[in-house]
Amino acid sequence: MTPPEPLSGPPRPGGLARTGLAGLSRRSLLLGGAGIMSVLAVGSLAGCAPGATTASGAAVEQLKFWHLLSGGDGIKMSALVDQANEQNPEFHATQTVLAWGTPYYTKLAMASAGGRAPDVAIMHASRVPGYAPGGLLDPWDIDKLASYGLREQDFAPAVWKAGFNGDQLYSVALDSHPFILLYNTDVAQQAGALGPDGRLVDISSPEQFLEVAAAMQAVTGKHGASWGYLNDGAQLWRMFYTFYKQQGADMVLREGGTVEYDEAAAVTALEFMQTLTDGTAMAIASDIQSGIAEFVSGESGMLFTGVWEVPSAEAAGIPYDASIIPTLFGTPAVYADSHAFVLPRQSDVDDAKREDVYKMVATILKDSISWAEAGHIPAYGPVVDSPEYAALVPQSHYAEAAQYLNYDPPAWFSGSGSDFQTYFLDSIQSVILAKDDAAAGMRAFVARVETQLSRPAPV
Numbered sequence: 001m002t003p004p005e006p007l008s009g010p011p012r013p014g015g016l017a018r019t020g021l022a023g024l025s026r027r028s029l030l031l032g033g034a035g036i037m038s039v040l041a042v043g044s045l046a047g048c049a050p051g052a053t054t055a056s057g058a059a060v061e062q063l064k065f066w067h068l069l070s071g072g073d074g075i076k077m078s079a080l081v082d083q084a085n086e087q088n089p090e091f092h093a094t095q096t097v098l099a100w101g102t103p104y105y106t107k108l109a110m111a112s113a114g115g116r117a118p119d120v121a122i123m124h125a126s127r128v129p130g131y132a133p134g135g136l137l138d139p140w141d142i143d144k145l146a147s148y149g150l151r152e153q154d155f156a157p158a159v160w161k162a163g164f165n166g167d168q169l170y171s172v173a174l175d176s177h178p179f180i181l182l183y184n185t186d187v188a189q190q191a192g193a194l195g196p197d198g199r200l201v202d203i204s205s206p207e208q209f210l211e212v213a214a215a216m217q218a219v220t221g222k223h224g225a226s227w228g229y230l231n232d233g234a235q236l237w238r239m240f241y242t243f244y245k246q247q248g249a250d251m252v253l254r255e256g257g258t259v260e261y262d263e264a265a266a267v268t269a270l271e272f273m274q275t276l277t278d279g280t281a282m283a284i285a286s287d288i289q290s291g292i293a294e295f296v297s298g299e300s301g302m303l304f305t306g307v308w309e310v311p312s313a314e315a316a317g318i319p320y321d322a323s324i325i326p327t328l329f330g331t332p333a334v335y336a337d338s339h340a341f342v343l344p345r346q347s348d349v350d351d352a353k354r355e356d357v358y359k360m361v362a363t364i365l366k367d368s369i370s371w372a373e374a375g376h377i378p379a380y381g382p383v384v385d386s387p388e389y390a391a392l393v394p395q396s397h398y399a400e401a402a403q404y405l406n407y408d409p410p411a412w413f414s415g416s417g418s419d420f421q422t423y424f425l426d427s428i429q430s431v432i433l434a435k436d437d438a439a440a441g442m443r444a445f446v447a448r449v450e451t452q453l454s455r456p457a458p459v
Helices: 026-036 073-087 102-113 125-130 142-147 157-161 185-189 206-220 233-245 262-277 290-297 307-314 351-366 398-401 419-432 439-455
Strands: 040-042 061-067 091-097 118-123 175-184 251-254 256-260 302-306 320-324 334-337 339-344
Touching: 026 040, 026 091, 040 320, 061 102, 073 091, 073 351, 091 351, 102 118, 102 307, 102 339, 118 125, 118 351, 125 339, 142 351, 157 175, 157 398, 175 185, 175 233, 175 398, 185 206, 233 262, 233 334, 233 419, 251 439, 256 262, 256 439, 262 419, 262 439, 290 302, 290 307, 302 307, 307 320, 419 439
Parallel strands: 061 091, 061 118
Antiparallel strands: 040 091, 118 339, 175 302, 175 320, 175 334, 251 256
C-alpha cells in the first residue's frame, strides 16, 4: 500500500527499507517472518461471534479480512470496517493486520496456495501481476460490482486499468497514493513563488524548478527542497520514474529476459536528480526521516514525498499546501500505487460469503471520504467529486494526479515493497550520492532486472 510514518502504518505505501532480509532464503523468510509479524484481530462486534444471527434470525456470515494497514491508516480502516458491519448486519468482517512488506505478501501467497486464504484482502495494485497469473487470486465479477454501484466509469482510467491482468479484473482500488510535492506557503511567499491564488506558481522546466528552489533556499538558509533516498529504493524509484515518465518514455519488462526502455530519458532523469542533490537545492545525502524533519521544521521550502505524509505536515502545524509533481519534462506524469481489494483464491468458494464481500467493498468505497483525510486520493470517483472532498485542503489540490498515474512496469517481482525496488537501490544510490555515471548505473539495474526476467515466476 522505509522509515516509520507517524500516522500511516507501512514504512511507505510502495516503499521498502533495507531490513537485512535480502540475503535470506524464501523458507527462512517464511519462518523468520512469523516472529516479526504483528498479527492482531480487530473490529469485533458484540453479538456477532460465530453462529450469531441477525434480528430476523438469519445467520451472520463471518468474513475474514487481511490487510497491512496500521498506524493512522489502520485506525481509519478499522472505522470503515465497523461502518460496513453496521450497515450490513448480515455479515461481520474481522480484520487481521499483518506486518507490512515481504511478511505480508509471503503470508498471503502461502494462505492462497494452501487453501487457508481470507475472504478478502488488501494488496498494492502493483503486486497483482505477481499473484494473479499463478492462480493465487480469484477475479472480480465486473457485472456484480456494477450491481453494487462500482462501475468502470466511477474510477480514473489508470486506476481501473491497474486492476487487470489480461482481460480479467483482479483488484478493486480503494485509493491511489501518488508521489506529490508539499510546500511551505510562508517560505514560498517570501521567495516570490506563490501565484495570485495563493498556490505555488506553475513550474514547467528543470531550470525553473532550480530557480524556485534557490529562492526558497535563500529564505530558509539551508535547503530549497527536501527528499530522502538513502537506503531507500522506493524513494529513489518514485522520483526517477516520475521524471522518466514525464519525458513520455515507457518501460516494459518482457518475460524471457528483456527490458525495453529509453536510456536517454533515464539518463536525463538521473542527471537531474544528481543536480538537485547539490547541497543547496537539496541535501547531498538524506534519508526520508531527515528529509521530512527538515521540511516540517522550516529548513526547506518543499518536500518530495507520498500523499501519506500529509498528516505529518498537518501535525507539525506548519503553513503548507500541496500539488502534483510539477511537469518539468513536457508530459504530466507521477509515480503512484493503489491499495486495492483482492479475492485470495479459495479452495471452496462460499457463495454467500463472496456476495457479502462485494457488499463490504462497495460500502467501504462509498464511505471513503474519511480515507481521503489520511492523504490518499479515493479511487471511487463520486467521493472525489463530492463537496466534502472539495473542502479538504490540500487533498483537493492534488486530486488531478489521478489522471496522470504511473504504476510500476508489471512483472512477477516488481511493485511496492518488492525486490525490483531493491535492485534499483543497489544500482542507483551511488549515482545520486557519489555522482557516478548515470548511464552505467542504469545499465547495471537493467542487467539485474533482465536476470530476474529470465527466471520463471515462483508461483
